[in-house]
Amino acid sequence: MALGGVTTLAVVGMAAILGALWLYQGSGPAAKTGDYTTVVLRRGSSLPEIAQTLQRSGAIRSSSLFLTAAQLTGSARKLKAGEYEFPSRASLSRVMAAIRDGKVVRHQVTIPEGMTSDMVIDILNRSTVLTGSAPTPPEGSVLPETYQVERGEDRSAVLQRMMDDRDKILDALWAKRQPGLPFDTKEEAVTLASIVEKETGLASERPRVAAVFVNRLRSGIRLGSDPTIIYGLTRGRPLGRGILLSELQRQTPYNTYQIDGLPPTPIANPGRAALAAVLDPPKTDELYFVADGSGGHVFAKTYDDHLRNVAKWRQVERRAAAPTPAAAPALSGG
Secondary structure, X not given: OHHHHHHHHHHHHHHHHHHHHHHHHOOOOOOOOOOEEEEEEOOOOOHHHHHHHHXXXXXXXXXXXXXXXXXXXXXXXXXOOEEEEEEOOOOHHHHHHHHHOOOOOOXXXXXXXXXXXXXXXXXXXXXXXXXXXXXXXXXXXXXXXXXXXXXXXXXXXXXXHHHHHHHHHHHHHHHOOOOOOOOOOHHHHHHHHHHHHHHOOOHHHHHHHHHXXXXXXXXXXXXXXXXXXXXXXXXXXXXXXXXXXXXXXXXXXXXXXXXXXXXXXXXXXXXXXXXXXXHOOOOOOOOEEEEOOOOOEEEEOOHHHHHHHHHHHHHHHHHOOOOOOOOOOOOOOO
């Protein structure tokens, strides 16, 4: 009889173990909607709170089994906060492994090239997954890029990452810069790169546009860049119209038709291609450029050639029936 009892207990024990293994590794509950169950585990959550949150969300069937499994597998002290997405019917073991390994959902925040720092903060503030607030950074201090962020991440921390990335890129490019450039500091390079960034949307044109401005600085010719005028008027917000003659003649620290050399700060946040272009521009004799009507620009070495190119551009504008404000011929073509 004793032997039979032991055998019965062994069978029951084996059944319990197999049942627990099935509950741990077998299919979990189906997602309530769609193909995934999304769960947010707050920072500082206790193990019981994590288990209860997972059960309430429908990611697991049993909070008590999760607690037991976390203790037995050694995962209890390794579970990480964040937002998780579990496939429908994911096993408890898969759910626990994801939380233990911190496989949180990654969201993206994209900062386009040429955004001003005010616009960067607007983008961060519009993100529904970020928290906290961030101050407006100095103009030109952010690297435009697509950044991976987590739900609940602080906006100021994300902004600092953007600024650190810009510093790394700038330091690397500065170390390999072309000798004899007509500026002395990294910030002056960023200022010129921001003007290049705003002058052309074509990546292929950035080196050539950079060369024009470098040549103008070397020659003591004013930069004559329309985007600098706009920055002096609106901090880079679009005017929604052409630049008026009175605005071309208005004295601001950013009006490069009126001041010599570079403006006092960048006018936007340039991307790595624009930074690379001003720190290693091609060798050319070109001093002018103007829009060609196809989205690009036509370049010239002399002012007379530039005026002829401007006249052709005015014809393109007239044919397109675009209103042309009273303005002097653009030296650069912004």
